[in-house]
Amino acid sequence: AKAVPDGHTLLVTSASFVVNPAIYKKLPYDSIRDFAPVSHLCSSDGHILVVNPSVPAQNVKELIALAKKPESKISYGSPGIGNTIHLTAALFNAKAGTSMVHIPYKGSGAAMTAVAAGEVQVMFVTPTLGLPLIKSGKLRALGYDAPTRAPFLPEVPTLAEAGGPLTQIDASWHGMFAPVNTPPAVLARIEAEVRRAFTLPEVRERFQKLGLNPIGGPSAEFKPFVATAIKRMGEAARIGGVEPE
Known part of the structure; x- marks a missing residue:
């Protein structure tokens, strides 16, 4: 500047x-x-909503229902405070009426490792970071945060199709x-x-x-x-x- x-x-x-x-x-x-x-x-275009494969929710509606249960203790990871991944998850949390706990990590790599290892259950990821772990089965994709489906994940519904709130970040x-x-x-x-x-x-x-x-x-x-x-x-x-x- x-x-x-x-x-x-x-x-x-x-x-x-x-x-x-x-x-x-x-x-x-x-x-x-x-x-x-x-x-x-x-x-x-949009983030991908992913969960650790151990999470029993098979779709977005089930994840929201699970996260609304007080005993579920669902948490979501991010690369730190104040980035598009953090804001997307926080906005989803608010719009869905859930109380998932934010766990910030020091960088995308640490956050991705944490959700793949099950330290946290949920994360919104960029396609660049998330696709390799989704394709390898280390993460399960539940929804794509965009108006239309991603050409690289055509089988994954948009959040709106899956019954969840869009953030469009x-x-x-x-x-x-x-x-x-x-x-x-x-x-x-x-x-x-x-x-x-x-x-x-x-x-x-x-x-x-x-x-x-x-x-x-x-x-x-x-x-x-x-x-x-x-x-x-x-x-x-x-x-x-x-x-x-």
């Missing part, structure tokens, strides 16, 4: 960029005022930003180069292999996307009972 606005210093960041304003009371920057959106690079996205006072001509040149790169088949294929949708979208579309996402994350944190630190 405080770099020289000459186009030589750029920020490529994830969805945490729009989560942070909802989680932290005092940030050393303003996500809207201090940055110029350049391009929405890629996205992953993007599982993952990455975008490029520049310091806010970067000259418009410089921003336009960078944006043009990014968009050109995303027309290359090898670039698009690389993102797709990672379970990401290649976009390389224009700044005119990315700017309102960021503003809307910040508002949505704030609302998710409020409904999910996640207090800013």
